[in-house]
Every structure is written in structure tokens, then in C-alpha cells.
Amino acid sequence: MRQVKLTAKPARARHCVGPLGALLLGAAALSPAHAQVTPPDAATKAAMERRTAARALLSSSLARIASNNSDTQALLDAGRASIELEDYRAALGFLVRAEQANPRDGAVKAALGSAMVHMENPTRALDYFGEAQLMGAPERLFLADRGLARDLLGQQDAAQRDYQLALSISPNDELTRRYALSLGISGETDRAIQLLTPQLRMQDRGAWRLRAMILAMNGREKEATDIVSATMPPAMAQNITPYLLQMDRLNPAQQAAAAHFGRFPNGQLGPKRKPVQVAAAAPPPSPPPAAVGKRPATGDKRRPITLATPTPVTVARRPDTMSAAKPSSAAAGAAAAPTPRPAAAAPSPTPAVSGSAEAPVLQSSFRPSIRPAL
Numbered sequence: 241m242r243q244v245k246l247t248a249k250p251a252r253a254r255h256c257v258g259p260l261g262a263l264l265l266g267a268a269a270l271s272p273a274h275a276q277v278t279p280p281d282a283a284t285k286a287a288m289e290r291r292t293a294a295r296a297l298l299s300s301s302l303a304r305i306a307s308n309n310s311d312t313q314a315l316l317d318a319g320r321a322s323i324e325l326e327d328y329r330a331a332l333g334f335l336v337r338a339e340q341a342n343p344r345d346g347a348v349k350a351a352l353g354s355a356m357v358h359m360e361n362p363t364r365a366l367d368y369f370g371e372a373q374l375m376g377a378p379e380r381l382f383l384a385d386r387g388l389a390r391d392l393l394g395q396q397d398a399a400q401r402d403y404q405l406a407l408s409i410s411p412n413d414e415l416t417r418r419y420a421l422s423l424g425i426s427g428e429t430d431r432a433i434q435l436l437t438p439q440l441r442m443q444d445r446g447a448w449r450l451r452a453m454i455l456a457m458n459g460r461e462k463e464a465t466d467i468v469s470a471t472m473p474p475a476m477a478q479n480i481t482p483y484l485l486q487m488d489r490l491n492p493a494q495q496a497a498a499a500h501f502g503r504f505p506n507g508q509l510g511p512k513r514k515p516v517q518v519a520a521a522a523p524p525p526s527p528p529p530a531a532v533g534k535r536p537a538t539g540d541k542r543r544p545i546t547l548a549t550p551t552p553v554t555v556a557r558r559p560d561t562m563s564a565a566k567p568s569s570a571a572a573g574a575a576a577a578p579t580p581r582p583a584a585a586a587p588s589p590t591p592a593v594s595g596s597a598e599a600p601v602l603q604s605s606f607r608p609s610i611r612p613a614l
Contacts, residue, residue: 283413283444294324301334312342319351323358331355346377354385360501362389380409388418388500394493396426413439417450421499424454425492445471450499457487457495459512488512 280288298321304314315338322331332355338348353368369386373379387402403419416435423432432454433440439447448471456464464484468477483498489509490498497503 282442283439283446286413290324294321297321298325309337310341312338312345312348315341316345316348316351319348319355323351323354326358328355328359332359344375346372346375347381349375350377350382353382353389357385357389357392360392360497360503362392365389366393380406383409384415384418387422391418391422391425391496392493392500394491394496396422396492400426413444413446417446421450421454421496424450424457425495425499427458429454429458429460452484453487453499456484457490457499459488461485461488 297317301314301318301321304311305318308314315334319331319334319338322328322334332352335348335352335355338345339352342348349368349372353365353372356362356368357365366386366389369382369389372382383402383406387399387406390396390399390402399422400419403415403422406415407419416439420432420435423429423435433451436447436451440451448467452464452467452471455461455467461484464487465481468480468484472480483504486504486509487495487498489512490505494503494505
């Protein structure tokens with residue numbers, strides 16, 4: 241694996257690039273020459289403060305471990321402090337000892353998962369997070385790192401759900417950047433940049449670097465290289481630009497690894513990915529108009545056709561020889577009387593009549609009376 245330290249994490253970038261003054265300096269409004277002497281931005285200051293607090297926690301934890309080498313809480317604190325200081329092997333050593341001291345501690349399992357995801361083993365990390373959840377550890381302990389593990393496995397939808405929940409519990413800039421990057425990998429460039437807008441307005445360098453990566457992985461290389469050229473020293477921008485131009489040839493898991501850890505795959509890369517088009521929600525199709533003369537089907541059973549019955553008139557019974565006579569226009573008009581349903585286009589057949597009931601008499605203008613055949 242080739243490695244280039246292009247990352248959205250300020251602390252990791254500072255560790256890999258070198259002195260703080262050479263760290264991907266400046267915003268788009270600053271020239272590279274002025275960027276070298278610009279004081280650290282808010283995100284960098286926050287990262288420095290977290291590292292200072294982590295060193296203090298590690299020091300106190302080591303003192304407690306010295307007096308009791310099986311102190312689970314002291315070992316857990318030392319492991320968490322080492323993760324914050326990016327010494328993941330040391331963190332793993334402390335946390336394995338804590339797990340041996342208390343195998344049923346969900347918080348220890350969660351910390352082990354965090355160490356594993358930062359050691360680029362997301363599958364094992366998810367195993368630890370699952371164990372932590374089964375042991376009753378609160379999800380807030382590992383939501384952010386579980387989202388990162390899922391991103392590294394190409395599970396962007398699940399990762400984004402974790403980020404959203406973590407942001408609702410404890411919002412912070414680093415978590416917002418992770419969420420924005422995941423959206424960028426999914427092809428939602430505009431939503432990702434919108435999430436970063438407050439940090440971009442504050443001239444946050446990590447946010448500007450991340451914006452360049454999101455644009456590059458979605459095929460907008462010109463905008464990405466313009467940002468890199470404006471926010472980095474020329475030599476660093478020249479070294480990183482070739483990798484930016486390859487971001488849209490990586491699959492989602494590779495893009496996450498490249499953005500978070502600066503890892504690019506060896507060998508032949510795939511073809512350029514087409515930008516993801518987010519389809520707008522289409523209105524539901526309108527039902528087809530009912531055909532004239534047809535009744536809409538209701539379920540599997542057909543409703544019986546209801547015909548208007550004319551008022552019977554008592555007349556003498558006619559011989560059966562009249563049964564072949566055709567109904568007159570008046571009879572047809574009576575059969576086509578208005579009903580709650582649309583009228584049929586063709587005359588409906590006369591419904592069958594039971595043998596015991598007397599058939600109704602139909603009036604005709606040509607004959608005195610015509611009775612349908614029984």
C-alpha cells in the first residue's frame with residue numbers, strides 16, 4: 241500500500257506532515273506565503289487542547305496502574321488517552337489487560353473497537369462494538385467510531401445513521417467532518433459541502449481539505465485542485481494533486497481509507513466513477529380513467545348488475561308464442577334507467593326470473609302488453 245497523508249483529521253495530518261506551520265495551511269483567501277505564519281485555527285487549537293488533556297490523563301492513569309496493575313478503570317483510561325494521542329499499539333496493550341481483568345466490561349470492549357478501527361481493522365472493530373452493545377455499554381461511547389468502521393467497509397448508509405445519532409448526542413467539528421465525508425462518498429456533494437459551510441466560513445483548514453477531497457471523488461477535479469493550490473504550500477500541493485485526480489477511480493471503501501488514513505491501493509485502479517445522481521421524488525402516478533361502459537372490479541367477486549324494475553301492470557297472460565318477440569324501445573329505455581354505476585354501452589341481458597314468481601309486464605307502444613319468456 242502506498243501512503244500519502246491526505247486526511248480530514250487535523251491531528252493525524254499534523255503527525256504525518258511535520259511541524260504545525262507546514263500543516264496544510266491557510267484558507268482560500270490566504271496566500272501560501274502568508275499561510276506559513278498564520279496562527280492555528282480553532283480546529284487545530286481544539287486538537288492541541290485534547291492532546292494536552294490526554295497526556296494528563298495518561299500520566300495519572302500510569303500512576304494508578306503502578307500501584308495496582310489490575311485496576312480496570314486505570315487501564316481503560318490509559319487506553320483511551322493513548323487513542324487520543326494516536327498511539328494505538330500502546331492503547332491496545334492497556335485495553336487487552338483491562339479486558340483480562342474484567343472480561344464483561346462493555347466500556348472496555350467499546351474502547352478496543354475504537355483502537356481497532358484506528359488500526360485500520362474495521363471488521364474486528366465492529367465485532368468489539370457488537371460485544372459492547374450486548375454487555376450494556378451505552379452507544380454514545382462508540383457511535384462515532386462505529387460509523388468510521390462502517391465507512392471503511394463501504395457501508396455508507398449505516399455509517400451516516402451512526403453519525404447522525406452521535407451528532408444529536410454530542411455535536412463536534414470532527415464528527416461533522418466524518419459525516420460530510422461519508423455523504424461525499426455517497427455522491428451527495430451539495431449536502432456534504434453544506435454541512436461544512438460553518439467551518440469553511442471560520443477558515444477551518446481541515447474543512448477546506450475535506451471539501452477538496454469530496455469534490456475530487458465526485459469528478460470535480462478542477463475545483464479540488466484550485467482549493468489545494470490556494471490552501472497548501474506549492475511543493476505539498478504538487479505532491480498531493482496526483483492523488484486527488486485518482487480519487488474518483490476508487491471504490492467507496494478505498495475512498496474512505498484514502499481520506500482518513502491516506503491509503504491508496506496498489507496496482508491498477510478502476511475506471512472513473514460516474515457522479516451519483518440523486519433522483520428527485522416523483523409524484524405517484526395518477527390512476528387511469530375508468531373506461532366508459534365498464535364497471536371497476538372490486539376484489540375477486542363481481543357485484544350483481546342492478547337493473548331498474550318497472551312497475552308491474554296486471555294484464556292477462558299471453559300465449560307462449562309471444563316469447564320470441566323482441567322488446568320494444570320503451571322496454572330498452574326501462575332497462576337502461578340511471579343507476580349509481582355508469583350505464584353499459586350495450587343493452588344488458590334480462591336477468592333470470594325464478595320459476596315461481598310472476599314476470600313483470602313490459603309496456604309497448606306497438607302491442608298491448610309483452611311479457612318476457614319464463
